[in-house]
Amino acid sequence: MARFRVLLTLLPVAYALSVPFPYDSGQAIFTGNQPADLPHPDPTHSFWTHSPGANPLAGEGSTGELTDNADVCIIGSGITGVSAAYHLANSIQHGTFPVAQGTNQVLRAVILEARDFCSGATGRNGGNLTPYEFSRFRKQEALFGREAALRLYALERYSASEMARIARTAGWADAVDLVEGGHMDVLFTEEVLQEAKADFEAAVAAGKTLNVTWLDRDEMNSTYGTHNLGARTPGYNVWPLKFVTQLFKQARKVTPALDLRLHTRTPVTRVSPLAAASLRRWELTTPRGAVQCSYVLHATNGYASHLLPHMAGSGPTGIIPVRGQVMAMRANAPLDALSKISWADSVGYWFPRPVADAEAHPLVILGGARESAGSPFEMGVTDDSVVNATVGGVLRALLPTLFPGLYAPGREPEAEWTGIMGYTALGIPFVGPVLDTSDAEGEDSDAYKGQFIAAGYHGHGMPRTFACAEVVVQMIAAELSDREWVAPAWFPRPFLTSVRDKLE
Numbered sequence: 439m440a441r442f443r444v445l446l447t448l449l450p451v452a453y454a455l456s457v458p459f460p461y462d463s464g465q466a467i468f469t470g471n472q473p474a475d476l477p478h479p480d481p482t483h484s485f486w487t488h489s490p491g492a493n494p495l496a497g498e499g500s501t502g503e504l505t506d507n508a509d510v511c512i513i514g515s516g517i518t519g520v521s522a523a524y525h526l527a528n529s530i531q532h533g534t535f536p537v538a539q540g541t542n543q544v545l546r547a548v549i550l551e552a553r554d555f556c557s558g559a560t561g562r563n564g565g566n567l568t569p570y571e572f573s574r575f576r577k578q579e580a581l582f583g584r585e586a587a588l589r590l591y592a593l594e595r596y597s598a599s600e601m602a603r604i605a606r607t608a609g610w611a612d613a614v615d616l617v618e619g620g621h622m623d624v625l626f627t628e629e630v631l632q633e634a635k636a637d638f639e640a641a642v643a644a645g646k647t648l649n650v651t652w653l654d655r656d657e658m659n660s661t662y663g664t665h666n667l668g669a670r671t672p673g674y675n676v677w678p679l680k681f682v683t684q685l686f687k688q689a690r691k692v693t694p695a696l697d698l699r700l701h702t703r704t705p706v707t708r709v710s711p712l713a714a715a716s717l718r719r720w721e722l723t724t725p726r727g728a729v730q731c732s733y734v735l736h737a738t739n740g741y742a743s744h745l746l747p748h749m750a751g752s753g754p755t756g757i758i759p760v761r762g763q764v765m766a767m768r769a770n771a772p773l774d775a776l777s778k779i780s781w782a783d784s785v786g787y788w789f790p791r792p793v794a795d796a797e798a799h800p801l802v803i804l805g806g807a808r809e810s811a812g813s814p815f816e817m818g819v820t821d822d823s824v825v826n827a828t829v830g831g832v833l834r835a836l837l838p839t840l841f842p843g844l845y846a847p848g849r850e851p852e853a854e855w856t857g858i859m860g861y862t863a864l865g866i867p868f869v870g871p872v873l874d875t876s877d878a879e880g881e882d883s884d885a886y887k888g889q890f891i892a893a894g895y896h897g898h899g900m901p902r903t904f905a906c907a908e909v910v911v912q913m914i915a916a917e918l919s920d921r922e923w924v925a926p927a928w929f930p931r932p933f934l935t936s937v938r939d940k941l942e
């Protein structure tokens with residue numbers, strides 16, 4: 439602990455004081471308002487994307503003829519875009535998504551991806567699939583009210599448990615390294631513990647059923663090798679790219695009534711309206727030609743404001759690109775000594791990868807420490823072609839300090855990379871029709887008719903994207919069937935694009 443205190447004093451005050459989750463400190467100081475760039479053409483190599491054989495769809499549809507029109511065009515092949523395709527397939531199969539007459543009863547959807555398949559945040563993240571159980575409950579309740587706060591947690595639980603259920607049912611849970619190992623928050627001080635307990639109690643008072651194990655320093659030391667306080671909750675870890683690859687393959691298999699196509703290495707540079715008499719409503723410009731679309735889904739997360747410049751900046755309707763950093767570090771002990779848990783403290787988040795051989799020392803995926811880069815904390819950055827040496831230094835020192843003996847001081851990571859997250863002023867994503875409410879004259883809700891968005895997960899998308907993509911698909915289905923969209927019981931209204939600007 440003493441050594442860890444030394445590490446903390448090297449860092450900005452806001453950082454040392456931040457509560458156990460690393461995702462949203464530093465936001466207020468960022469005031470940039472430039473639209474995001476397109477994804478960098480030459481990103482760093484992540485362990486997930488560049489392990490041999492890990493990305494069989496990397497270049498799918500990048501050459502040959504471009505699909506020139508589709509009923510639904512999805513921009514982005516991360517977990518949001520591919521989840522949307524999966525929900526589309528299942529909704530068609532269940533008869534809740536109408537397939538138009540006159541197109542041979544087949545709905546055509548196309549995913550357009552600027553780089554390799556799933557090479558955005560989903561291919562570069564920390565692999566933690568941790569639904570928040572009570573973290574920041576008091577803050578969420580104060581911001582959004584009790585009902586919406588409860589739904590925010592319900593959505594995460596739904597998303598994560600559905601993902602696990604689908605992987606298990608389809609028989610590919612092991613192939614995507616899905617581990618139901620639980621999650622541990624390391625709490626450094628009694629004050630941080632009291633804050634966490636106050637959130638826990640507020641969530642229970644609001645009616646949430648929780649399964650939390652509180653561990654004292656001695657229990658933590660004897661069981662896990664770190665003399666700190668701990669709070670254990672349910673949670674998973676996974677190989678995100680492999681999960682998304684399987685989900686994509688499944689989406690293609692569900693029904694012949696969905697013609698699902700994928701064009702990687704095909705950046706969309708512009709979305710423009712087509713003449714009213716056209717079959718389709720929108721035209722996407724790409725270097726390979728144009729794609730005409732009836733519906734457009736922006737599944738571009740941190741990059742959303744490139745095509746939607748009115749969503750740039752740190753205001754209430756903005757999505758800011760923020761660079762995060764992750765590494766794959768070899769532990770100095772077998773998995774048994776490390777546990778299958780995913781972990782977080784106020785500096786970073788990490789988990790040991792599954793191993794085939796019980797004696798082997800696992801690779802640990804470790805990310806965070808963004809705050810150590812100093813103001814503006816990697817905000818407004820879309821360049822994931824480089825790593826930040828300052829951030830890398832703090833990450834290298836983290837685990838040997840926290841778990842003496844279990845990690846070798848001075849050891850170099852086997853891979854180190856960056857990726858781009860999408861932060862929002864309220865820490866929650868935008869889900870629904872694209873709206874431009876920035877105009878003081880009032881909203882012109884038809885200006886983007888047919889365009890939808892699910893983006894801005896604030897560095898915490900793994901347990902949110904799947905459910906948000908489902909909602910957007912339901913909205914498109916409702917519009918096509920001329921029905922009113924009805925929100926699922928777990929959906930928090932503040933996520934809606936239509937209520938967001940009224941929330942401040």
Ligand SMILES: Cc1cc2nc3c(=O)[nH]c(=O)nc-3n(C[C@H](O)[C@H](O)[C@H](O)COP(=O)(O)OP(=O)(O)OC[C@H]3O[C@@H](n4cnc5c(N)ncnc54)[C@H](O)[C@@H]3O)c2cc1C
Pocket residue numbers: 476477513514515516517518519550551552553555556557558559560561562563564565566567568704705706707737738739740741742744745761762763764787805856857858859892893894895896897898899900901903
């Ligand atoms: C370093 C890092 C660590 C993280 N760790 C975790 C974690 O451990 N747990 C967790 O829950 N969350 C984590 N996150 C956040 C999580 O990864 C994201 O919230 C989630 O992956 C978002 O998925 P997405 O599909 O919306 O976005 P992305 O995966 O970023 O997909 C968007 C895609 O759109 C493409 N694109 C963008 N613009 C265009 C365009 N104009 N034309 C064509 N294609 C375009 C991009 O290339 C990209 O592939 C982390 C993120 C990062 C970057």
Ligand SMILES: *[C@@H]1O[C@H](CO)[C@@H](O)[C@H](O)[C@H]1NC(C)=O
Pocket residue numbers: 620649650651670671672
């Ligand atoms: C609560 O969580 C622990 C692990 O942290 C698990 O062993 C136990 O089965 C869980 N209990 C319930 C009721 O889910």
Ligand SMILES: *[C@@H]1O[C@H](CO)[C@@H](O)[C@H](O)[C@H]1NC(C)=O
Pocket residue numbers: 659660663665
């Ligand atoms: C933590 O456990 C280790 C190994 O059992 C022991 O050597 C060490 O003294 C313990 N630390 C504290 C502060 O109790």
Ligand SMILES: *[C@@H]1O[C@H](CO)[C@@H](O)[C@H](O)[C@H]1NC(C)=O
Pocket residue numbers: 810811812813824825826827828829
């Ligand atoms: C990394 O962060 C440091 C400290 O703030 C900063 O000076 C440096 O420019 C950053 N490096 C890169 C590659 O952006």
